[in-house]
Amino acid sequence: MKKSKKNKAHRSMDAASLASRILRTMERRPSVVFPLADMALEMGMMERSGKILTKAAFSILVSAGHISEVKPEVYQLAMEENLAQGTLQLTSSGTGYVVPGGGKDDVFIKESNLGTAFGGDLVEVQLFPTRAKRKLEGQILRVIKRARDRYVGTLEFTTQHAFLVTDSRKVGPDFYIPLKQLGGGKDGDMVVVELTKWEDAESHPQGKVMEVLGERGEHDTEIHAILHEYGLPYHFPEAVEKETEAIPETLDPKEIKRRRDMRKTLTFTIDPVDAKDFDDALSIQSLGDGRWEIGVHIADVTHYVRPGTALEEEAQNRATSVYLVDRVVPMLPEKLSNKVCSLRPNEDKFTFSVLFNMDEEGQVHDRWFGRTVIHSDRRFTYEEAQAVLEGEEDALSTELLTMNCMAQALRKARMKAGAIAFDRAEVKFRLDANNEPIGAYLKQAGDSNKLIEEFMLLANKHVAQVVGRQGDGKRSTRTMVYRIHDQPDPTKLETLSLFVRPLGYALATQGTQAVRKSINDLLKRVKGTPEANMLETLTVRTMAKAVYSTQNIGHYGLAFDDYTHFTSPIRRYPDMMVHRLLQGFLDGDKNPSVSVYEELCEHSSSREQNASEAERSSIKYMQAKYMEKYLGEEFDGIISGVTDWGVFVELPHMGCEGLVRLREFTDDYYYVEEDQFRIVGDRTGRIRSLGDPLRIVVKQVDVLKKTIDFGVAEGGSPGAFGRSSGSTRGRFSDTRPTESGERWSSGRGDAGGSSRGGSRGGSNGGSRGKSGSSGRGGSSFKAKGPKTTPKKKRR
Incomplete structure (x- = not known):
């Protein structure tokens, strides 16, 4: 019997040509789902070699993003309405979620559908058809933008291969490292690897060692690993250092004359005992008749850091200082952050100030904004100021107690307006000279902390108002950077309500004021109980994230219609932006481009989130190190x-x-x-x-x-x-x-x-030992396997 021409067709056809035929067929029937066997039959590819060719053709189309594999060997055309873009978040179980943003539902991604994406990557997803009330599910078609190109982990060797084992499955699979690309790294070293290629989801990503951090377990090695993992730089570029060295430490007499001179007004700072970067100072003087002039003075960073300089570019890129358990990764070089800009005692300093005419009930009767020169008369630690507030005699007792009364009145007014009374304890460590933890404790904010907080909040609110509001109170069209905080997600509120109900607490989930009151009642009731810190943490997670934006929606948590960040320019780039926008407004300058500032807001919000994650990682590391002793x-x-x-x-x-x-x-x-x-x-x-x-x-x-x-x-x-x-x-x-x-x-x-933190062994999958590897994919390899890149197996 003669074989049909159809069955002979595949002998003269390559996979690319067949892929074109298949794509045309699927485009004619865009809603149809095609099993591989059915398409092979339709293409006349029923012999075994023809089916192999059909599968290869499908693989080409999947890689190109034209189609998606909705189930093993079942394919569908990738239509635009079934596509989504978002950031991939991996879980420690190996699955993932793509977060599209804009209030859209997250898309669940099985491990087999992750493709060649790492956690944090911006990806395009093909959405699968779903039944009613089922969560969205999809497959990653392509990586639009990598979150980073360098990754941290531990080198592990087999007889013929080397691998970078990442510390968490939230990053992605382990890397294959060619033996010629080890960069001097040894088995067990912690290293930084640069991604060189990852073309096939069935194989490992490949990389080369760029830096050897040292032996695992060494303190500096582990902290440096955190710095690398979150893209935090060790050093400043040479151009930044040169510009910094050229900045004089003495004040320019001509500049002093251009400013309001407040050096004779009583001024002081209150900061943590180990702080060196003093952003803010307070001044106080009596105006008579129960009125006081309260000055909030902020380091004038933008006087020294100018647009177009290497310093400006670096501050913009870093966007924030990062406070790890044993060190600070500063936004600005030490000479600026700890000396030139820092409001140190007994030194004249340039500041950007807000002066309030206030009474002791916290009412603001007048305000003034402008550049000043101050002289700090005293540096308090929070503990020293707290002692004065609790009755210890001090030369500044009257001033501190007066300001504390005002601060309490300001706080009471905020609470009455519906502000959420978060009072979370902060995890702290006592470290010895070798950075070994010798104590761990929770530190609660005292009245001295709250005194500073209330005056900083007041200044931030009024700066946002003066730029963002017209004389009649209506919102202006002036470009401004705001710190915004949306209302909590109703679904998260419902979950929190279910969470606290077994503990005997009730929580309202509807009505803005009812929810505010209910949350505050919960926080008040749990205060002082063993579960207080836990429930405050859970409540914080119910809240939306506060972010930076040029679009003002108010600040839910503070119950402010207008709010910004003005008071910490040494450690936050958005505050530098606000200083410039405020000065431009005061000078009557042309309104700057909103799109430029919105882009900078998004970058700053992203860097802030990254810094928070790095800080949490360092705390978890130190907690584990501390508990190891017990x-x-x-x-x-x-x-x-x-x-x-x-x-x-x-x-x-x-x-x-x-x-x-x-x-x-x-x-x-x-x-x-x-x-x-x-x-x-x-x-x-x-x-x-x-x-x-x-x-x-x-x-x-x-x-x-x-x-x-x-x-x-x-x-x-x-x-x-x-x-x-x-x-x-x-x-x-x-x-x-x-x-x-x-x-x-x-x-x-x-x-x-x-x-x-995630694991590659134990109950969660096959262990990652000397004779194998792990990651996405289905096949394993043995130590005596081929010298080519080995296939992956699940962790």
């Missing part, structure tokens, strides 16, 4: 989160949190009740809920992964008894990180493997 010891904690793996327990007096796996509870087999945020014993009905006390034992600490595992101490609190009606076993249906990169618990990361 292996085998017992502590009292409270359940701060519930997840698939078990419960998270926070140690309230030090802010450390660890995972207690379900298998650690030996009194019963526990399952998760997702709607109630608790675990329930299968046999006994014993319930362990959010906020319950639990005595734990420190079982395992992985400093390198920044994770802590707890066990249940003998005699640990058994929790409440009883079985809820209608309970369902199962997992949380949504494991997506929240905006801050966390899941719905009070902790600081996702769990996976040995703990929240």
Whole structure:
């Protein structure tokens, strides 16, 4: 029997030609889903070699973004209405979410559909058809823009290969490193790798070692790894250093004459004990008749950092100073941040000031904005100022107590207007000379902190008003940089309401004023309780993110219609922008381009988020390092989160949190009740809920992964008894990180493997050992395998 011409056709056709035929066919039927076998039949490719060719043709079309593989070997045309763009967020389970922005729903991405994207990349996604009420799902078609091109991890060698093992699956798969591209790195070294290519999602990304950071576990190595991971520079460029050196440390007499001279007005600063970059100072003098002139004086950074300079470009790129546990990565060189601009005591300094004519009830009767020269008479630490407010005698007692009365009145007015009364404790460490943690504690803000806060808030609000409002109170068209904060997402409010209900708290989820009052009532009721820090953390996560924008929508958390950042230009670039915009307004200059400033706002918001994540990473590292000293010891904690793996327990007096796996509870087999945020014993009905006390034992600490595992101490609190009606076993249906990169618990990361920081072994998948690798894909390799780039296997 003669074979048909159709069956012979593939012998003279290559994959590219067949891809063109297939694409034309799919374009004629755009809504049809094509299984590979059906298309092979339609193309006359029924022999085995023809099916292989058809699959190759489909692969070409998928790579080009013309079609998507909606299921294994099932394809659909990529239509524009089924496409979305957004940033990829990876979870420690290996899946991902694409966040499109603009209020659109996130798109779930299976590990097999991640393509060649890393966490943080801007990607294009093909959306899959979904049933009603199902979450959106899709496949990444292409990477539009890489979040970065350098990655940090540990070198691991096999007999013929080397790999960079990243610390978290939230970054992406491990890198294959050709032996000729090791850059002097040795097995076990922590290194920085540059991505050189990643063409095929079935193989590892390939890279070359650009810098060897040192041995894992060394303090400087780990901190430098955090700096690299978040793109934080060690040094300033040479051009910036040269410009900085040329800046005089003495004040120009001609410039002094152009300014309002306030050097004889009593002025002081209040800052942390270890601070060197003093952004702000306060002055006070009596005007008689119960009136006071209060000056808020801010370092005049833009007098020294001018547009078009290398200093300006570097400050713009960095956008913020970053405060790690043992060091500061400054936005400006030390000479500027700690000397020239810093409002140090007993030195004349140039400042940009807001002067308020106020009474002791905090009412503002008049205000003035302009450039000044001041002389700080005194430097207080927060602790010293707090002692004065609590009754200790001091030469400035009258002034501090007067200003504290005003600050309390300002705060009371904000609370009455609906401001949210967040009063979160800050995790602090005591470090020895070698940066080893010798203490960990939670520091609560005192009245001295709140005094400074209220006057900074007042200045920021009035600067936003004077530029952003006309004389009649209507919004002006003048370009301005605002600090905006949207209302909380109703879905997140509902989740928080469900979260706190088992603890005996109620939360309104509708009505702006009702929600404000309800949140404040919750925060007031939990203050001083063991679960206070946990619940404040969860409430903060319910809020929208505050960002910078030229479009003013007000600040929900502060209950301000107008707000900006003016008071910290040494450490925040947006404050520098605001200084220039305010001066331009005062001088009557032409209105600057709003588009330029909006782009800078987006960049600054992004860098701020990056800095926050770096700071959290350094805290997690130091917490793990601190808790390593207490292996085998017992502590009292409270359940701060519930997840698939078990419960998270926070140690309230030090802010450390660890995972207690379900298998650690030996009194019963526990399952998760997702709607109630608790675990329930299968046999006994014993319930362990959010906020319950639990005595734990420190079982395992992985400093390198920044994770802590707890066990249940003998005699640990058994929790409440009883079985809820209608309970369902199962997992949380949504494991997506929240905006801050966390899941719905009070902790600081996702769990996976040995703990929240993610893992490549243990219960979460095949271990990553000397004889293999891990990542996206399906196949594994052996140590004696080929010298070509090995295929990947799942972590």
